[in-house]
Amino acid sequence: xxxxxxxxxxxxxxxxxxxxxxxxxxxxxxxxxxxxxxxxxxxxxxxxxxxxxxxxxxxxxxxxxxxxxxxxxxxxxxxxxxxxxxxxxxxxxxxxxxxxxxxxxxxxxxxxxxxxxxxxxxxxxxxxxxxxxxxxxxxxxxxxxxxxxxxxxxxxxxxxxxxxxxxxxxxxxxxxxxxxxxxxxxxxxxxxxxxxxxxxxxxxxxxxxxxxxxxxxxxxxxxxxxxxxxxxxxxxxxxxxxxxxxxxxxxxxxxxxxxxxxxxxxxxxxxxxxxxxxxxxxxxxxxxxxxxxxxxxxxxxxxxxxxxxxxxxxxxxxxxxxxxxxxxxxxxxxxxxxxxxxxxxxxxxxxxxxxxxxxxxxxxxxxxxxxxxxxxxxxxxxxxxxxxxxxxxxxxxxxxxxxxxxxxxxxxxxxxxxxxxxxxxxxxxxxxxxx
Amino acid sequence: xxxxxxxxxxxxxxxxxxxxxxxxxxxxxxxxxxxxxxxxxxxxxxxxxxxxxxxxxxxxxxxxxxxxxxxxxxxxxxxxxxxxxxxxxxxxxxxxxxxxxxxxxxxxxxxxxxxxxxxxxxxxxxxxxxxxxxxxxxxxxxxxxxxxxxxxxxxxxxxxxxxxxxxxxxxxxxxxxxxxxxxxxxxxxxxxxxxxxxxxxxxxxxxxxxxxxxxxxxxxxxxxxxxxxxxxxxxxxxxxxxxxxxxxxxxxxxxxxxxxxxxxxxxxxxxxxxxxxxxxxxxxxxxxxxxxxxxxxxxxxxxxxxxxxxxxxxxxxxxxxxxxxxxxxxxxxxxxxx
Numbered sequence: 123x124x125x126x127x128x129x130x131x132x133x134x135x136x137x138x139x140x141x142x143x144x145x146x147x148x149x150x151x152x153x154x155x156x157x158x159x160x161x162x163x164x165x166x167x168x169x170x171x172x173x174x175x176x177x178x179x180x181x182x183x184x185x186x187x188x189x190x191x192x193x194x195x196x197x198x199x200x201x202x203x204x205x206x207x208x209x210x211x212x213x214x215x216x217x218x219x220x221x222x223x224x225x226x227x228x229x230x231x232x233x234x235x236x237x238x239x240x241x242x243x244x245x246x247x248x249x250x251x252x253x254x255x256x257x258x259x260x261x262x263x264x265x266x267x268x269x270x271x272x273x274x275x276x277x278x279x280x281x282x283x284x285x286x287x288x289x290x291x292x293x294x295x296x297x298x299x300x301x302x303x304x305x306x307x308x309x310x311x312x313x314x315x316x317x318x319x320x321x322x323x324x325x326x327x328x329x330x331x332x333x334x335x336x337x338x339x340x341x342x343x344x345x346x347x348x349x350x351x352x353x354x355x356x357x358x359x360x361x362x363x364x365x366x367x368x369x370x371x372x373x374x375x376x377x378x379x380x381x382x383x384x385x386x387x388x389x390x391x392x393x394x395x396x397x398x399x400x401x402x403x404x405x406x407x408x409x410x411x412x413x414x415x416x417x418x419x420x421x422x423x424x425x426x427x428x429x430x431x432x433x434x435x436x437x438x439x440x441x442x443x444x445x446x447x448x449x450x451x452x453x454x455x456x457x458x459x460x461x462x463x464x465x466x467x468x469x470x471x472x473x474x475x476x477x478x479x480x481x482x483x484x485x486x487x488x489x490x491x492x493x494x495x496x497x498x499x500x501x502x503x504x505x506x507x508x509x510x511x512x513x514x515x516x517x518x519x520x521x522x523x524x525x526x527x528x529x530x531x532x533x534x535x536x537x538x539x540x541x542x543x544x545x546x547x548x549x550x551x552x553x554x555x556x557x
Numbered sequence: 558x559x560x561x562x563x564x565x566x567x568x569x570x571x572x573x574x575x576x577x578x579x580x581x582x583x584x585x586x587x588x589x590x591x592x593x594x595x596x597x598x599x600x601x602x603x604x605x606x607x608x609x610x611x612x613x614x615x616x617x618x619x620x621x622x623x624x625x626x627x628x629x630x631x632x633x634x635x636x637x638x639x640x641x642x643x644x645x646x647x648x649x650x651x652x653x654x655x656x657x658x659x660x661x662x663x664x665x666x667x668x669x670x671x672x673x674x675x676x677x678x679x680x681x682x683x684x685x686x687x688x689x690x691x692x693x694x695x696x697x698x699x700x701x702x703x704x705x706x707x708x709x710x711x712x713x714x715x716x717x718x719x720x721x722x723x724x725x726x727x728x729x730x731x732x733x734x735x736x737x738x739x740x741x742x743x744x745x746x747x748x749x750x751x752x753x754x755x756x757x758x759x760x761x762x763x764x765x766x767x768x769x770x771x772x773x774x775x776x777x778x779x780x781x782x783x784x785x786x787x788x789x790x791x792x793x794x795x796x797x798x799x800x801x802x803x804x805x806x807x808x809x810x811x812x813x814x815x816x817x818x819x820x821x822x823x824x825x826x827x828x829x830x831x832x833x834x835x836x837x838x839x840x841x842x843x844x845x846x847x848x849x850x851x852x853x854x855x856x857x858x859x860x861x862x863x864x865x866x867x868x869x870x871x872x873x874x875x876x877x878x879x880x881x882x883x884x885x886x887x888x889x890x891x892x893x894x895x
Binding site: 316318325392393435437439 | 657658659676678679680683684687699700702750753776777778779
């Protein structure tokens with residue numbers, strides 16, 4: 123059959139074991155996993171030798187900018203960047219213009235996602251216009267399959283509003299996600315508050331601005347019992363607080379962003395606004411803490427916070443430029459840099475963990491997407507990545523899939539990249555190139 | 558605030574940009590001061606002009622208005638016979654959407670050799686220096702980062718006065734008069750680019766620096782600065798050979814960082830009473846413009862040991878020196894008569 127695909131000669135990464143095996147895909151599903159499978163006549167053969175074969179990556183935190191900022195990114199272009207990064211699914215953040223704070227806008231983005239090369243799930247806003255005042259129509263968005271809600275770009279500042287949101291969301295079976303920064307304490311700062319910011323004369327966003335909101339929300343979860351996901355934790359203390367809350371049995375999860383695993387606040391020393399991001403790049407010690415936590419299991423997901431911005435905006439002064447950087451195409455390389463030769467953990471934090479947080483496993487009674495982050499076995503939806511952990515490459519911002527070019531990694535050499543990607547049974551990336 | 562973390566120390570600004578005093582070695586600073594001393598003489602002539610930079614074009618690009626600094630730079634450029642393009646682009650009139658790159662590209666297209674730049678955002682001159690690497694960039698004050706020519710004219714003025722007292726010249730004294738000199742910098746250090754430049758200039762030349770401010774007006778990294786931090790202004794009055802009073806930057810939100818201007822004056826203002834307890838030889842500087850009655854008493858500002866007018870006058874030779882070295886790309890001949 124012409125729709126048959128054989129992923130041949132790779133190492134299949136299961137949740138707790140690895141196996142040298144081929145994978146046969148037919149009609150959008152995995153139909154066989156085994157050694158030296160027969161190749162049906164006319165099958166597409168994907169050479170996975172020297173590669174890891176596992177569930178496609180899932181990005182919990184993608185800014186696709188559509189609707190409203192199509193000059194920086196669209197659902198279509200962002201999905202291509204995701205495919206190059208090895209993602210079979212992304213969760214589109216709601217800080218669009220207008221915000222995804224009602225079922226109509228959510229449906230619009232979901233519809234655009236159906237035409238894209240990877241699956242696009244949507245996160246809805248917690249409050250109307252992400253203004254932190256009135257609850258958005260969470261139940262109506264949940265009825266469309268939206269499972270994650272956040273005002274990301276900013277946190278819900280008012281503790282009463284956050285308490286009500288958690289109380290309202292709990293019976294709906296959805297999860298809220300918080301961008302933790304207390305804006306009063308952040309005081310309009312543009313980089314991490316510390317020795318570097320003071321030397322440069324740039325106003326600081328202190329670690330405490332993040333940490334007080336993390337602690338506040340842990341207490342609100344304790345009170346309400348509603349699951350909460352902590353977005354892009356950036357300080358050693360934040361990570362420790364969430365780990366302690368989880369150890370108590372509270373329903374909290376957390377992610378780190380790839381840039382917080384690689385870059386520290388000294389990257390801002392040349393006033394290049396490419397390195398401006400919220401929460402900001404922190405200290406060397408915070409980077410080390412995030413890397414250690416990713417290895418030892420305290421972090422559920424690496425999530426890109428992929429934030430495209432048009433070039434002219436990043437050529438303004440550090441004070442005036444918007445915050446955010448690209449992430450989709452290189453997050454897996456950075457994760458590999460942290461985890462080294464540990465494919466189980468890599469697929470946990472790039473696929474299985476985020477899929478659980480976003481409820482994309484397919485066990486949901488209202489599956490709006492094919493299942494992601496599951497096992498590689500017969501019967502599962504064929505959302506698979508073939509990741510080559512040995513290849514070295516150099517980032518060239520002119521060759522990125524995103525419309526924007528605000529990568530902080532231009533010219534940097536990385537190890538490990540996507541060799542092939544199958545989404546819903548269709549080959550999207552082959553031989554390291556987008557089809 | 559270790560010297561120039563991660564960067565190269567510049568031994569001479571000849572042919573270079575001037576972005577931050579953190580980058581400069583003692584030798585580079587002394588070269589600027591000595592060159593300025595030669596230009597002081599030019600400013601006393603009937604014809605206050607030398608042809609040194611004839612045919613060169615200097616753009617003065619002030620995104621943040623500062624009449625004094627702009628006049629000082631433009632006077633300096635004109636006395637060196639440079640052509641001056643004066644572009645007033647106060648932040649309010651620059652459309653928010655225009656990137657720094659577009660603004661500088663437009664001005665560069667007019668054909669310029671140097672840009673003297675003031676901006677409310679820290680780092681803007683350094684960004685511009687990357688956009689137009691063929692143009693020399695002189696930082697005339699950026700955000701809360703650096704104001705290098707102010708730091709230079711402050712140490713130049715102190716060296717000049719101390720040399721006069723010792724019956725010598727600044728050039729002959731080199732930096733020896735700074736050895737053991739006790740400098741107290743007081744006031745709004747948190748927001749002050751002048752303080753960041755002054756501390757580097759004084760300590761690079763060998764002086765000992767104490768800083769004094771209310772807790773909320775200290776920079777968060779002050780423990781990394783090569784200074785001693787004190788909280789009681791009164792206890793350091795008798796210690797100081799120089800008191801550098803900083804302007805209270807009410808426009809940068811200082812108002813919410815201290816309970817009231819009155820309390821600030823009572824705890825950290827150089828009042829008449831405090832001035833009485835200084836040694837009679839102690840020198841007083843202020844970068845201007847002064848908030849008389851806030852950080853400095855009006856009568857104190859008019860004392861002979863208060864050097865504000867000399868600071869302003871010395872701004873011109875210092876800026877001539879910086880423009881000359883940066884643009885001519887070499888140290889001057891012994892004589893500036895050409």
